Amino acid sequence: MSNVNVRRLVENIRSGTNVYTPLVELVVNAIQAIDQKGVKNGLIQIEILRSGQADIIDRLEDIDGFIVKDNGVGFTKSNRDSFDTLYTEQKIADGGKGFGRFTCLKYFNHVTVASTFANGDKLHDRSFRMGLDKDIIVDETIAASDKQETGTAVEISGIKSVKFPDKRLDTVSRVIVERLLPYFVDKDRTCPRILIREASEPSGGVSLNDYLGKENSQIVEMRVEQGTFTLPANKDTKDFQVRVFKLYAPRSAKSKVSLVAHRREVTDNPLQAYIPEFAEEFYETGPDQDLAKGRNFVVKSYVFGDYLNDNVSLERGEFRFQTDNDLLSGISQSEIEQKAAEIAQSALGSEITERKSRKQARIADYVAAEAPWHRTLANEVDFDALPMRPSNQDIELHLQKKKYEKEVKTRSQVAALLKSENPDELGEKIIQLMDSISDTSKNDLIHYVSMRKCVLDLFSKSLEINVDGKHKSEGDVHDIIMRRKKDSEDLDYDAHNLWILDERLNFSSYVSSDKPLNKPNGDRTDITIYNRRVAFRSENEASNPITIFEFKKPQRDNFADPSSKEDPIQQIVRYVNQIREGKFKTPTGRDIIVNSTTPFYGYVVCDLTAKVRKWLEFEKDFTPMPDGLGWFRWFGNNSLYMEVLSWTKLLQDAEMRNKVFFNKLGID
Template identity: 35%
Template sequence: MAKITTDKIGIDLKGRVNRLKLAERNMLLPLFEAIVNSIHAIEDTGNPKGTININLIRSSQTTVEFEGSHAIPEIIGFEIEDNGIGFNEENYESFKREYSTYKADKGGLGIGRFMWLKAFHNVTVESIYYEDSLPKNRSFSFNLRTPDGIENPQINSLEGKPEKKTTITLSGYKDPYKSKCPKKTETIANRIIEHCLIYFLNPSCPTITLIDGVDKLELNQYFEKITSGNRFTEKFFVSNKEFKITLLKWFSHEEFTSHRLSICANNREVDSFNINKVLPDVSGKIRDIVTGEYYLIVGYIEGKYFDENINDERTEVTFSKDSLLDIDLISIKDLYNELAPVIKKHFHEEVEKFKTQKLERITYFIAEKAPQYRILNKYIESFDDVTVTENTSEQELDLKLYRLLQDVEFTSRKDVVTALTEDDNNQTPDELKQKYLRIFEELTDLNKSKLAQYVVHRKYILELFEKSLGLNAQGKYELEDTVHSIIYPTKTTSNDIDYNNQNLWILDERLSFHTFLSSDKQIKKTPGIQSDSKDRPDLMIFNNPISYIEGDEAPFNSVTLVEFKRPMRKGYDDYEEDPIVQLFDYVREIKKGKKLTEGGRTYDINESTKFYCYLVCDINEKIIRFAENAQLEKTYDGLGYYGYNKSLRCVIDVMPFNQVLSNAKKRNKVLFNKLGI
């Protein structure tokens, strides 16, 4: 007589299933979970003749898709049957717990059954098993129709010695998973093998058969067929510890999206990593020279070391961290180093092709886009550690080469220091000459590289400056702050800014060499100046104090003022916004300040101090009138104006943006040409 139980799942099942994420592309994952459960159930019995039958349940209604001349009905469910241990009390109790750790030693996470309900309306379980050597039959439905999830649970005692058998039926395939499910038997077979590859590699793998009506496909034999000639097994050693790797050319790419190596312990996949950890050049699919089809390299690494050094959760293998306590452990780096020649043995031509492609891309990039890295061509072996995939952008490649250049420079300087500190007493004159020639050559190459980097930087800055003078994405001209910031950061002083972060050379190379600079700061806040003026010159540059006057109060040679106006600005008031008058007023205020204190020293600003003013703006009728009122003369090229105010001892230049840009380009043209940019 059947024993009816009142078992409950004991959680908010509907909420748990709703929270579970299952992408449409993973429409077969619930099936895979059921198959892996069957494999584990067979392992628990120790039965060497385990069998798993997977029945495809199709709709009686055909679709418009054809395979040959036969219509292919869509898949609406699956039936998975195995001769494993079955749903005994221990397994059944585990099934009812939300986060079961019962199969943690097999890599199980305890969420597979919830995935069933994510993709299917109903799951039925019927299991013949043994409890205390007595045969029993357990059956129940698992669905969301009831809050408790388990429906119609029954247990029957059986007579005789029936064989163990558990059948899981996944029915009521939900959309969008149903509509995305492959219809061809072979496609489903490929997906199952790809997901369960580690199990098919195991000689004790159960016999797994895919059944589609009257058609049967034994997946173990099918696996042997599709991997014949494309599977390689090698033994290798790391620190006297033996390992085995199985390498596959894998032509199906649903589960795997990149070349992958997996670490396995006790016939279980523990962890995986991209093959470019071992062979940095390998990326992207490989075209088979025989079939013309594309494949990925897939590998499974096994060894007693992994079996003995896996953590309790079976999610990680312990490797050496160079500790004194790690003498019996190997490092992951050593594993990578020993794997490389093993993989190259079977994929030598493919690896070399990837390497050639990488070198061609790097050398082209250096030659055409980044000449500052040309010195690296002399150290071409250093490219071995640079990973460049088909998806690596030019910006990413630039960063990789920049880091490589820093490493090369550090190593070179270290070698130079070592050479210079060596004892020269035992070296002949010729040996000394060769040593110092080598040092000179290395330093020369590095300095050339740094010069090239700086020239490229200038080229980029001029392009950025030119772009700031045109219309932006909103169809407007940039504010003067944008132009100002390119030449020198605003609201800072020379004490705040590194030399490499300013571009005064755009205006005049000489401006880069100064004693103190204030950018967009009030005159009264300039250290030591006796002034209450809130005026803020765009740039105030105090140049070298006169060196031949003794004492701490030597006057400055000169003060330079720079004022920027917005590109293509048109409106100016007749006097209040006259930028030439504005600059002259700045001169008067600074002169009234008399002193500037910088770096603990006080410098006079007196009658011997000369002032140079630059007005950087676009020329229009108002600017022309202001220049004429100040009695300025046109420059030789007719683009700007210049003049001298005797009473203020002040030279002034009115420089239009196009003149500034043109002059900067001309001054740097020879450098750009020499570098080929």
């Protein structure tokens, strides 16, 4: 009679178990009972119990439980007493924890045992069920038996709140085979024959042993050149063995690495976590390279070793060492799985290599076409961790991360070098660090120039006519140069493209784009720029130039009509006079400091139609530029230099200034 709080014990089962765990436990117990009996014709039968209403699609009821039958030694008094003892040591030599049977009660409401055992030369029947109070064995009966041989049938039924994940017999069979594959492939101990069938169909069923070792088997072991590895564990070393298998007809399964303890799979994790090229299933052609008879497969790498046997948890759902870095035990789960993944990769040979080559080509295409600024960095970076089919975002994020890591390392090295008191080490290290800094700077410059090419392509497109034969408004092209209703207080330093107008404008201290200069509804220029040239500092504020731009819609020229109230030249002159008179402040309340010598630059960007050219020459007294794509005039009394430029000239000049950079990058 036991005295165990069974319910509390079951409630505290946590680590890594699932609804398949009890079934695997019963099958292993059946194998051990047959081994104990020492028969050659060992047989285990798994019957599937169902309940509820059949599904409309597959016409199968949900699985409610299982009956596992064997022709082993049965529940002798010794086995019975062991069952009734928490943490029994009876099967310790075979890796027994004396606890596995309690996982049955975690997932099923009912556990009943019916067994025939030998007592001397007589057979007896023993039956009982597992209790949920203080006793492990309840309702036990013993009687003389009329059966011809020993054996046991254990039924688990009344599945609890969790739903059994699978319905089909072949799916359940596949899971059991994978979980118990070490038993099927053990060269030293023959696995009993294991059949699985529906409880309602005694004549049907599938032999789990047939998954291996026959023609067209669904599981085939792969040859590996070196199937062992060693890892250091503190001051010791631990040996591991790896066996790799092909699993055909994988459906939605993934290639995995499984850690085994005492011939039972304990954990399984995707191989792609270590080698991304395992993300997709593989294909094997049929005899004589016949594609029509080929089969898809995934790979499963099983790892064995005393270190795993010694460190498996009580419930056999996990290990006692850490998943990642394990300072106490010395060896982590990820280290073991990484080595097993590499052995699985070697077993596959060229297929993984070809997948990696395709990934590398994909990365090279991205860098060449989309991110040439990463060209130097890409030659130094390891891309093994990227997905098998990386997206542009995957590649870019990986490169940005490596770039950041390289910059941090360089800064640390520079700081350490500056603190060094040994002059002899400076020379060579300085050269190395300068090369590193130069590479980083080149990457940034290439990225910046490439972005300019994209902006100019977009700018050129904006000057074309729409499908309706009309040009875009000046607002559309305005937004490309600088977003409307914004100023440099609203936008980041580099969130504009003023370089299209003039490279010097990149270093402006304040920019206002289509915003009133003095009050919410006041006059507003398209772009007003208060420049702070590098040569002028401190007291020379008044000598900093102010630049004003006005944009007109491509092909629009009605502003040149005598009756027009939108004369852009007159508008700029008026703005200049008002600024000189001290009427304006910036939208943030800052003074615009000017004096009589403050230079002003005005630019009107429009299309130079015949009407506009005539207007500029005969009414505005402008002088044509040598290329014919612009006009200029000096307003001496206002210290105002003004140009009227065509959209074509603006684009061509910007392209010409940047052409040498585009050419060097091969993106022109």
